[in-house]
Amino acid sequence: MSLESELELYRQRITTDSYPMSISEIANLYRDGEMDIHPEFQRIFRWSGAQRTKLIESVLLGIPLPSIFVAQNEDGVWDVVDGVQRMSTIFQFMGVLRNDEGVLVEPFVCEAAPFLTSLEGVSYEPFEGASKSLTRAQQLDFKRSRIDVKIIKRESDNRAKYDLFQRLNSYGSIATPQELRNCLLVSLSRTHFDWLQNLAGSEDFKQVLNLPGRLIREQYHIELALRFITLRMLPEEKISSIGNIGEFLSAEVLSLVEKGDSEMRAEEEAFSATFKILNESLGGDAMRKLNPVTGRTEGAFSSSAFEVLALGLGHFAPSGTSAADVVQARETLWNDPAFAPGHATGQRADQRMKRTIPYGRRLFAV
Structure with missing residues (x-):
């Protein structure tokens, strides 16, 4: 089989789409049950407070984040294949993250960041565990920040999704x-x-x-x-x-x-x-x-x-x-x-x- 024939064969096995979305749009998909970041994964792939703070700092500074990859399941829901910890961090900071029992997780409070040292003790919205929160204008800027979403459509076969999962896995340290x-x-x-x-x-x-x-x-x-x-x-x-x-x-x-x-x-x-x-x-x-x-x-x-x-x-x-x-x-x-x-x-x-x-x-x- 020639290279061109193989390319044609395997390109048919995976159908993709891509477009940028605001954090607000992505958070709404998550709230409505149209995106699944699998709370089971959150016990496995954990970032330190410093890592999470650095991500929030990047969003606030307008530094582009890597694309997230999602696979559309049989019900049309987006399963996050690559980007679980990034999305978990953002959702927890915004106070919308739920655990595997459906209970809201306590919002994340930032530590001192490499550039924004004043981020220490800052939360997205005011709550008892934080010393201060983002202003209304800062919240809007945060929500309007955009992330590129790569979508593997549901007509793609499982082997293609498996290969993609293996290649793109970048969740961090995996225990086993x-x-x-x-x-x-x-x-x-x-x-x-x-x-x-x-x-x-x-x-x-x-x-x-x-x-x-x-x-x-x-x-x-x-x-x-x-x-x-x-x-x-x-x-x-x-x-x-x-x-x-x-x-x-x-x-x-x-x-x-x-x-x-x-x-x-x-x-x-x-x-x-x-x-x-x-x-x-x-x-x-x-x-x-x-x-x-x-x-x-x-x-x-x-x-x-x-x-x-x-x-x-x-x-x-x-x-x-x-x-x-x-x-x-x-x-x-x-x-x-x-x-x-x-x-x-x-x-x-x-x-x-x-x-x-x-x-x-x-x-x-x-």
């Missing part, structure tokens, strides 16, 4: 790759995001994983739920070509949002059956290594245990596997010299999974 995937998933389908979160929040699943609070805060349990869904039925020949597991999971978000109701119910049934039997048989020790000498579990969460036991059992779920079968499978796993302590030390996830996932399927094969 899964948090970025969560943001991507919310942008593509809130329904599928909520569904994945509900799976990851199930009691059996949390009991079996037995993860420390830090990993829960970093959304690792959601990543493991996504791994289960994407890997449990993956053909063995494809397991060997996964490559970087993080990139694989991010790409699989696209496949996830294409699942229909019947597929989601089937996945949920397999997920529930798998972690119910694991919890009943092994509880919080299920994903820890079993010392074959002492007969005791030790260490923290084991990826090998998850790939062998959870994915192996999940491949056949729901099935007639008993609690005794699960206990026996774990003993077989950790008594196998191939899985002696240190067997996966320094090994990339995709290299490890070439062995662990097929091994687990053989253990639970009926």
Whole structure:
């Protein structure tokens, strides 16, 4: 295929528009529910007070801001793809920002800025937490400042939106790759995001994983739920070509949002059956290594245990596997010299999974 042919093909996949809008117009869209900046993201992408103050200073000085990118969803609402923190800062300064429960967030009060040192303690409108506020004329100047809005129209396909999200992501420091995937998933389908979160929040699943609070805060349990869904039925020949597991999971978000109701119910049934039997048989020790000498579990969460036991059992779920079968499978796993302590030390996830996932399927094969 020639370059011109490829250009023509991929230009058809994404339809865009662009025009400048005043901050007042954008704020009205947000108030009316016609723009979604996803309050879920605000817990992930946080600017310091100095960063937020610098943005407000730039608006007041008339310094052009970078374009924001929005994707038009099926309802015509604009999902902010790039510019979440900028818009959150502006809306909070104006006193119109709401959290994920729909409650107004306390307005932002500026700190001393690089040029406008008198901004310290200034709010948009008078309120108790500020020492002073913008004048009426300054408020109007602020509201009339314009921002260029790039719009990815709803006829663009999800893969194009995914590519754009990956390329344009400039929200700042991201704690974990899964948090970025969560943001991507919310942008593509809130329904599928909520569904994945509900799976990851199930009691059996949390009991079996037995993860420390830090990993829960970093959304690792959601990543493991996504791994289960994407890997449990993956053909063995494809397991060997996964490559970087993080990139694989991010790409699989696209496949996830294409699942229909019947597929989601089937996945949920397999997920529930798998972690119910694991919890009943092994509880919080299920994903820890079993010392074959002492007969005791030790260490923290084991990826090998998850790939062998959870994915192996999940491949056949729901099935007639008993609690005794699960206990026996774990003993077989950790008594196998191939899985002696240190067997996966320094090994990339995709290299490890070439062995662990097929091994687990053989253990639970009926």
